[in-house]
Amino acid sequence: METLQQLSRSRDKHSRLGVASQVQLGISMKRLVFLVTDQIYVKTRRYLQKVTDCLDEHTSLYLAHVEGFYRGLSYASVRKFVNQQNILYGTVEHLAERIAKLARSGSFELFLLALNQSSILPAMALRRLLGLPLRPGFIESCDKRRTRKLLGKCADLAVDYREITPGEPNSEANPFEADQYVVKPAFGMSSRDVKTFKEWGEAKHYAESLEHAKDWVVPEGVSRALDLGTTNARIIEPYIDGTEFSIDGWIQRDSFNAIVQHKLRVIQRTSRGDESLVSQASNPSRLHDQWSFIGDGPTVSPPVHAASLPSGRGWNELKKSETTICTFGRMVLDTIGFSDGVFHIEGRERQADGRLFLIEVNPRAPGGSLWKSALLRSGYDLEFTDVMIQLGQSVPPPKSQTYKHVLHYPFYAIHPGILSDWGDLFGRKAKTVLGLQIDKAVKLGHHFQDEDMSEEPYLAFAVAYDDTLDGLLRKCRAVLKLNPPHIRPFSE
Ligand SMILES: Nc1ncnc2c1ncn2[C@@H]1O[C@H](COP(=O)(O)OP(=O)(O)O)[C@@H](O)[C@H]1O
Numbered sequence: 001m002e003t004l005q006q007l008s009r010s011r012d013k014h015s016r017l018g019v020a021s022q023v024q025l026g027i028s029m030k031r032l033v034f035l036v037t038d039q040i041y042v043k044t045r046r047y048l049q050k051v052t053d054c055l056d057e058h059t060s061l062y063l064a065h066v067e068g069f070y071r072g073l074s075y076a077s078v079r080k081f082v083n084q085q086n087i088l089y090g091t092v093e094h095l096a097e098r099i100a101k102l103a104r105s106g107s108f109e110l111f112l113l114a115l116n117q118s119s120i121l122p123a124m125a126l127r128r129l130l131g132l133p134l135r136p137g138f139i140e141s142c143d144k145r146r147t148r149k150l151l152g153k154c155a156d157l158a159v160d161y162r163e164i165t166p167g168e169p170n171s172e173a174n175p176f177e178a179d180q181y182v183v184k185p186a187f188g189m190s191s192r193d194v195k196t197f198k199e200w201g202e203a204k205h206y207a208e209s210l211e212h213a214k215d216w217v218v219p220e221g222v223s224r225a226l227d228l229g230t231t232n233a234r235i236i237e238p239y240i241d242g243t244e245f246s247i248d249g250w251i252q253r254d255s256f257n258a259i260v261q262h263k264l265r266v267i268q269r270t271s272r273g274d275e276s277l278v279s280q281a282s283n284p285s286r287l288h289d290q291w292s293f294i295g296d297g298p299t300v301s302p303p304v305h306a307a308s309l310p311s312g313r314g315w316n317e318l319k320k321s322e323t324t325i326c327t328f329g330r331m332v333l334d335t336i337g338f339s340d341g342v343f344h345i346e347g348r349e350r351q352a353d354g355r356l357f358l359i360e361v362n363p364r365a366p367g368g369s370l371w372k373s374a375l376l377r378s379g380y381d382l383e384f385t386d387v388m389i390q391l392g393q394s395v396p397p398p399k400s401q402t403y404k405h406v407l408h409y410p411f412y413a414i415h416p417g418i419l420s421d422w423g424d425l426f427g428r429k430a431k432t433v434l435g436l437q438i439d440k441a442v443k444l445g446h447h448f449q450d451e452d453m454s455e456e457p458y459l460a461f462a463v464a465y466d467d468t469l470d471g472l473l474r475k476c477r478a479v480l481k482l483n484p485p486h487i488r489p490f491s492e
């Protein structure tokens with residue numbers, strides 16, 4: 001067997017730690033599994049549980065906590081799954097050294113798992129530094145410029161967009177006709193940074209300004225290892241007035257499985273209350289409100305036509321069938337070269353003509369409890385599936401019971417303050433909704449600061465199912481009638 005020194009010499013500058021080739025030699029080895037994360041939060045425990053469920057006694061589990069963006073719980077919350085000495089913390093360079101050292105101490109097969117959006121690029125940077133191959137289509141989905149550039153190859157998927165680098169004025173006249181323009185960071189991960197404008201000039205001015213132009217959550221070491229170039233670039237694109245949906249599923253070689261989750265309403269919460277985001281071209285400056293964010297209202301799966309929706313609720317239909325939308329998703333994945341992994345594709349069906357537009361491809365399971373509504377509908381736990389695929393295993397057939405119609409509904413904090421009671425969420429009223437499950441996103445006593453209000457300030461997620469659409473919509477109305485959790489303002 002080649003020594004690691006020999007291996008590392010034969011690699012390019014990025015893969016000087018050259019651990020990769022051990023894996024390629026195919027010797028029966030013990031496995032070292034690193035869950036890469038950038039924060040320890042409620043989800044981390046769930047991920048660790050699912051990773052643990054896939055492991056055997058020949059595997060050692062580590063947590064590789066990447067420095068740069070820390071928020072959340074302490075390590076005490078994850079010690080049930082990983083020993084203290086198996087928790088590594090530092091920059092990607094530092095972590096790569098530590099991982100390489102561990103890998104050199106025996107014959108190991110090495111796995112670096114990334115399950116949440118903000119750990120995907122750090123995990124890829126670690127792979128690069130260790131000389132492991134990158135997963136195809138992943139950088140292409142995290143960098144919204146690259147996604148759009150690739151979509152341009154396919155007439156049915158192509159979208160108008162311009163790339164703007166803050167600090168570099170661009171004198172281009174309005175290149176596309178639109179009612180509104182959306183500005184978003186090329187590497188954005190939270191709708192907080194997505195702004196809409198009525199005029200091209202305003203959008204361009206905002207996109208060019210260095211103010212607010214942080215290097216959107218891409219730590220420097222990560223961008224260096226992956227040669228990402230400028231990570232503060234922004235995109236301007238036409239605002240697609242229409243119904244939002246996600247395509248949630250997995251692809252592994254020739255197997256493809258997906259469902260569509262249809263957002264009956266996307267809300268824009270402002271300090272004056274909620275606004276529906278479809279056909280509300282009236283006052284885009286609301287997006288600058290201090291407490292504003294774009295979030296999901298009730299979401300159902302499969303998609304629903306107007307004829308089956310009650311009127312007067314401001315719920316938007318999807319005209320295209322689930323099969324057509326999934327085919328669109330498959331085309332997007334093929335176009336960006338994404339062939340192996342779990343995906344959460346976001347798109348919109350334009351109200352005017354029913355054309356489908358891509359918003360973004362997230363190479364991971366859906367957030368909130370959308371993974372759970374997807375599980376109830378399809379039988380696939382996409383978080384678990386993600387772990388399986390990343391461990392190089394075949395996706396097993398689904399085991400759990402499925403339902404014909406599912407609902408997902410997030411509760412958000414409506415103003416800053418302290419979560420002081422759960423309202424009706426865990427009381428008698430909620431219990432009368434058959435099968436209703438409510439997952440907490442935070443604990444009682446959680447503080448929502450001013451700055452938390454512009455990034456979806458989740459409190460809890462409701463998930464329900466039914467075998468008829470009428471039954472599901474009845475449950476949906478019951479959930480919307482629950483008294484929401486109470487947030488006590490800091491001043492009280
Ligand atoms: N071109 C667009 N037209 C209409 N709405 C958009 C557009 N781009 C983004 N949005 C809205 O903003 C939200 C967040 O944008 P997205 O690109 O998904 O960023 P993030 O990575 O922050 O989730 C979307 O879910 C959608 O509601």
Ligand SMILES: [Mg+2]
Nearest residue numbers: 191346359360
């Ligand atoms: Mg998104």
